[in-house]
Amino acid sequence: MRTKWKQTLLMVITLFSLLLPSASYLAIAEEGLPITKEYSLNSSVKAAVKSILNEQVAEGTRIGAVVRLTNDGNRLTRVPDYDVRVKTEDGVLYTLRPSADNVIAIQPKETVELSYMIVIDREDAFSLAEISWVDVDEFVSPRSEQTIVSIPISSIEWRGDTAVFSDSLAKRPWGESFTIPVLSTSLEYKPVNLSEQNTPQGPRTILGLLATNHSDKKKAIPDFRINGKSDKKVFAGVRLEKDPIMLGPGEQQYIHYAIPAGKKDELSGLTVLTPESFATDDKTKIEYAIGQFDLSLPNEAEANAGDQPKIYVWNSPIEFDPLNRVIQPEISVSMVSLQMNESVGGGFKAAVAKFKLTNRSDRPMPVPKFQAQLMGVDGTKYTGTRQNAVVETLTPNVSYVMYYSFVLPSTEKGDQLVMEILDSETVAPYSIPIATFKTMVKPEKSEDASLSFYPFQIKINSWKAEVFYGAARESFPYSYKLSIDMEVNLQEQVVVDQSFPKMKVELVDDKGKVIGSKTLSFNGENHVGTGTQTMNMDSVLYEFSNSLRIYETVDTPYGQAERLIATLQ
The missing domain is CATH 2.60.40 (Immunoglobulin-like)
Structure with a gap:
């Protein structure tokens, strides 16, 4: 059993250790992102704050904290039995409750995350200043308390989904790569596409990010959320890729989010958030998210500064996005014809695009199931209908011709069109562009009477x-x-x-x-x-x-x- 003089000595040693600067960081922060460094709780355990929540809820105010503890020792170490408290800027203290999912011990050289929360019956707005670990001795009279360490948290306090970042550095411009330091500094994300699509549930804005693994190890893309926001409303985004995504060293892959904002013009910005949770018991879990930074929307110049569609050369191989998951590299696809047909009963025109698919491998390959979409000069898009193909497999070194029909208004001339080839399977029912080019109805030219x-x-x-x-x-x-x-x-x-x-x-x-x-x-x-x-x-x-x-x-x-x-x- 610990004696009082040993406890006092340990406190002195611990307090002395706090005067020494910590040489290690849990994550290397990007410029302008306040990630707290590690502070010693005892001789082997160090603490850093990952996230702080202070939001208004129906019951009052919810205060949450997620901290990371690292065991620098060589043996299994119990999580220090300290109270975790937050102090407001006006000096009010609140003791947080630990999550039922919190671990009670830390393996050597391991870092764990612990969640704490409390809901108080308080409706006025207030700010949090610091979080503290307090050693409480209940077996002495009067009860003694010793603050082990206090960490300032005002710069990372998050006030819920409707919160606004006051720091201008917490905003990322469109088109520039970013990391999410609280999750990983080696995984980088670049916004590449923002489009609108209609679904049975209503219009959605689809955001595309290009993820890159810059480490020398295999990495899983962590769970994070991207919300859209307008002046008065927040639209919760949903990641469309449901299966876990693993990236090898240097590997890239797209990830997509659907934001139920209707037209993208209704959005004023995007917010990147990381998910957190708190378990009140083994059956009840509270889910919430912490904002990391804002992401700007592309302005007109930025939207037009990307890869502009090139004029297509008939019967030439279409240049697909090399990361697409529909067209295998061994399959060559070219558009050989685009003609305008008149409806027999009147009322519409039908553009018919014929594509030639060639299997350049030495083995049979399935016919790729891509979608095609035409866009008129006014920006109106027309989805193609794929022929009822009988062929399912492409024979090596044999070309196969198939067509898509596009129902167009009778006024369409077809002299200024954009063809989009889409992946309609990876994140169905949404479609992802994998190739885009300018085209027009092919003029009829014949050197003879054929x-x-x-x-x-x-x-x-x-x-x-x-x-x-x-x-x-x-x-x-x-x-x-x-x-x-x-x-x-x-x-x-x-x-x-x-x-x-x-x-x-x-x-x-x-x-x-x-x-x-x-x-x-x-x-x-x-x-x-x-x-x-x-x-x-x-x-x-x-x-x-x-x-x-x-x-x-x-x-x-x-x-x-x-x-x-x-x-x-």
Whole structure:
């Protein structure tokens, strides 16, 4: 049992040790960030303050503290049995209660975090000045108290989600990398993207950060929050990546936050916060967050200062973000065509983009499931609908062509467009841009009389139509026999599937009235091929056709759309 003179001697030694400057820090603070240094509690245990909370709640005022204790000794050491108290600037003392989750002992060379809290029935605003560890001896009369150490905390006090940083250094400009010293000084984050997306739950602002591990060890990205704020409201952000993220030395990865602020124009800034918790018992836990610093929003100049979309060169490999998780490096993707189709029933146009995917590896690879989005000159975005692809695997060194259709207003000319390729799976239902480029509807150019249905080139040598009495005399009394002599060639060695756009031929009389039509596939049975194609059309009209229209047709969610390629006489 400890004797009184030993206790007094220990106190003297401890107080003397406080006069010696501490050579080690729990974390190296960035300039302007007040991270408290370590103070000795006894011969082997040192303390540093991680966070201080002072916020108004329904019950009054909640005061919380999270401290870090480090055991510098060579053996297991019990957490010192001291009272932890905070003192306000007007001298009022409050003793904090320890969390039920707090450890009671510290392993050698280990650092642990301990949480303390109290809720007091006080509604007036006040500030905290210091936190203290006090040794209380209940077994002497009168009871004795000895303050072991006091640490100033006014500079790190956090007053809740609506708090405002008074220090101008606690604000990070957009586009510059930052660290969160209370979590890690070797993990760096850079804001790279701020966009708006609509969801079934309403519009969301999506923030993208590029995380980099600058250490020589594998690191886990810690949990932290980013909130949006306006002049009157705070919007709690949610990290979209749910699984733990580990970064190797020098490795990078994007992380994303969804902020329910509606339009990003409604935001005035962002706040980076670190999560804390306090357990009142084994069943009840209080969660809260401590603000670390503000993050500025990009102004118009900064938003436009990033990588501007380049003009796309047809049939060239698209440059994807090297960190994307959708397009494997062995797969080359290029856009070979972008054409504007008219809806059959009217009311809209449909842009059809054809992409060529090539597997440059020596093994089969799955067809990447990316999303495509077109943006008009006024900033309006149109999400593409992917064809119902039959092919799921890309054969080595074989190219596959697939298309996306975009329903556009009838007024869209298609001469100033931006194409965005999106990752719609990593943080579904949200989408992440992985490539962006400028483009336009591809003009039709042919050096000969051939017709382009990329990747097919069709040359019509001749055609003729004959009319007969049909078999169904009452409903369709006339039957037309159409014969087309054509040559079909592949522009490149690529494959298509049964979902590919089709060729439609249409017989027209001299007044422009449609006599009949037939749709032909480029894949499957009875597909278009070199030679004479013969087809029958039933009609109620008895006319001599002098025109043949040839279309490319696609299916869209709003119905069929077609592009007139040629009118033959």
